Amino acid sequence: MVAMMADKTKIEWADATVNYVNGCSVLSPGCKHCYAMKQAHRFPVRQGLTEKTAGGMVWTGEVRENPKALDQVLRWQKPRAIFWNAHGDLFHESVPGQWIDQQFAVMALTPQHRHMVLTKRSERMREYFSGYLVERIDCEIDAIIAEHVDPLHRRSDDLRAIAPDLDETWPLPNVWLGVSVEDQRRADERIPDLLATPAAIRFISAEPLLGPVDLLNYFDPTGACCGGEPEYRCDVCPSDAPWRYSEPSSDGQWAFDPQINWVIAGGESGPNARPMHPDWTRSLRDQCASAGVAFTFKQWGEWLPWEPGCPPEWESQNGRREDHHALLPVDIDADPKWDDGLWAIPEFEHFAFQRVGKKAAGRLLDGIQHDAVPTP
Numbered sequence: 001m002v003a004m005m006a007d008k009t010k011i012e013w014a015d016a017t018v019n020y021v022n023g024c025s026v027l028s029p030g031c032k033h034c035y036a037m038k039q040a041h042r043f044p045v046r047q048g049l050t051e052k053t054a055g056g057m058v059w060t061g062e063v064r065e066n067p068k069a070l071d072q073v074l075r076w077q078k079p080r081a082i083f084w085n086a087h088g089d090l091f092h093e094s095v096p097g098q099w100i101d102q103q104f105a106v107m108a109l110t111p112q113h114r115h116m117v118l119t120k121r122s123e124r125m126r127e128y129f130s131g132y133l134v135e136r137i138d139c140e141i142d143a144i145i146a147e148h149v150d151p152l153h154r155r156s157d158d159l160r161a162i163a164p165d166l167d168e169t170w171p172l173p174n175v176w177l178g179v180s181v182e183d184q185r186r187a188d189e190r191i192p193d194l195l196a197t198p199a200a201i202r203f204i205s206a207e208p209l210l211g212p213v214d215l216l217n218y219f220d221p222t223g224a225c226c227g228g229e230p231e232y233r234c235d236v237c238p239s240d241a242p243w244r245y246s247e248p249s250s251d252g253q254w255a256f257d258p259q260i261n262w263v264i265a266g267g268e269s270g271p272n273a274r275p276m277h278p279d280w281t282r283s284l285r286d287q288c289a290s291a292g293v294a295f296t297f298k299q300w301g302e303w304l305p306w307e308p309g310c311p312p313e314w315e316s317q318n319g320r321r322e323d324h325h326a327l328l329p330v331d332i333d334a335d336p337k338w339d340d341g342l343w344a345i346p347e348f349e350h351f352a353f354q355r356v357g358k359k360a361a362g363r364l365l366d367g368i369q370h371d372a373v374p375t376p
Contacts, residue, residue, distance in 0.1 A: 012298050012363070013264060013373065014083035014116065020070055020103055021088035021095055023049040023063035027120050030182035030208055033272050034059075036087040046087060063094045070106045074148065074159075079112040091121040091128065098140075100128060105140035107175050108164050118178045118205055120186075122193035125177065129197045134166040171198040173376055178203035178262075183211035191218045195258040201374055202260050207298055208268030209276045212283060218260055219291040261374040262294045263287075267301030267361075275303035275353040281365060294372035300361035303353040 009017045022045060024037070031037070037059050040046040045066060050057040073082065084090065090100055107115040119125050145159045164172070177199040179190040187204075194202050195218065206213055265284045267276035281297060288295035363369060 009083065011083055011086075012371070013081070013296055015080040016076075017083050017086050018069050018073055019045075019085055019087045020066050021063055021085045021090050021092070021099060022046045022066060023059065023061075023087075023094075024089050024092055025059045025061040028182065028186055029210055030120075030180060030186070033208075033268060033270050033274075035270055038270070040087065061094060063088060063092055065099050070102060073106055073110055073113070074144070076110070076113065079114075081114040081116065083116050083118070085117070089119050089121055090117055091119045091124040093121065093124065097128070097136075101133070101136045101140045102144075104133070104137050104172070104175070105144055108137065108141060108166065108172055109144060109159055109162060111162060111164070111174050114174055114176065115172075116176045116178065116203070118180060118203075120180045120190070122179045122190035122197075125179075126193040126197050134170065138166060171200050173200045175199065176201035176203055176262075178205055178264075180205050180207075181213060182206065182208055184213050187213050187215065187218075191215075191260070195260070200376055201262065202258070203262035203264065203374075204260060205264045206281075206284060207264060207266035208274065208301065209265055209280050209284075210268075210274060212277075212280045215260065215263065215284065215287050216291065219287070219293060220259075260293060262296070262372075264296045264298055266298030266363075267303065269299065269301040269358040273302035275305075276301060278305045278365075285365060285370065288372075294374040295370050296372060297363055297365045297370040299358060299363045302355055302358055302361065304356050304361040306352040306354050 009015065011017065022040075024031075024034075026032070026034075026037075037050060038057050040050045040059075041057055046064070049060060049062055049064060051060050052058075084103065089095070090103060103117075107113075141163050145163065148159055177194065177197060179194045181187040181190060181204050191204065194204075204215070263284055265281045267281075268274050285295050285297070287293075
């Protein structure tokens with residue numbers, strides 16, 4: 001049961017995790033040290049979804065569903081903020097469309113929960129929502145209600161009473177959709193798809209953050225990016241983005257108003273974690289502040305920055321106090337190498353990082369904890 005879902009989670013912005021879809025494949029640099037990929041073989045429900053290679057355990061691309069996970073969510077009465085499929089990707093190319101329909105049916109039948117879906121496959125997510133979904137999801141809702149007639153489950157008439165009219169309630173107000181963005185290239189690839197996807201709340205997970213990311217054009221795509229002109233063309237927005245063809249209403253407001261509502265930023269953790277420059281996440285914090293977008297700083301990860309003029313002094317595991325003053329040339333995209341736990345990145349002159357571990361590094365950014373969450 002623990003491998004399929006967890007009623008509690010260490011993820012700072014969620015109350016529970018549910019792994020209905022298990023299994024994935026490496027897609028971009030942010031996947032390199034995926035904790036779920038490295039640990040999958042330890043859990044019976046995910047055994048066989050990874051294979052051993054010279055670089056460690058790697059996803060095979062096979063996916064597996066866990067129908068019991070959906071049933072558990074239907075049983076939870078207390079409202080929860082649920083993060084779906086931390087050990088998979090709902091929009092992976094190997095996931096059948098019916099699995100996606102079934103998850104959305106369950107999310108529709110549990111309006112007491114906040115459902116958060118994060119993907120790296122933004123193009124498929126966008127394509128999925130471009131089709132006529134209401135009829136398919138309604139069919140899955142009917143099937144779920146028909147199955148839940150056992151007294152041990154919620155009564156079917158109770159489920160029917162809360163089943164939404166999808167023709168009137170779409171997108172689902174309790175479903176938040178997000179994309180993973182680890183650098184500017186991935187931002188430019190995935191965020192336009194997210195903006196073209198109908199959602200009550202759209203969010204970005206910049207974790208692990210591997211480079212600077214400029215989001216300002218995406219915070220107001222009808223103005224900053226496309227100039228508010230539906231016939232305008234640019235290199236950022238997809239050619240068929242809804243805001244390009246929508247007409248303003250009589251009061252001058254656009255009928256389709258895509259927005260980014262939330263940004264989560266964080267560094268990488270784990271044995272081979274790459275450090276995150278503080279200016280990268282400070283920039284995201286400041287961009288969000290200027291645009292009125294909610295910002296959450298999840299963690300520093302394994303590494304804490306050593307500011308110039310402030311040599312780090314940390315207790316080592318054997319109790320010795322160590323003072324480090326050297327800068328070491330390291331390629332951030334290569335496997336990390338360090339001496340006494342200190343890492344310097346060549347392109348950041350006079351900057352170094354101290355490996356202290358995730359817990360010691362904490363999640364304070366310039367002495368402040370950022371936990372803002374958008375209001376639907």
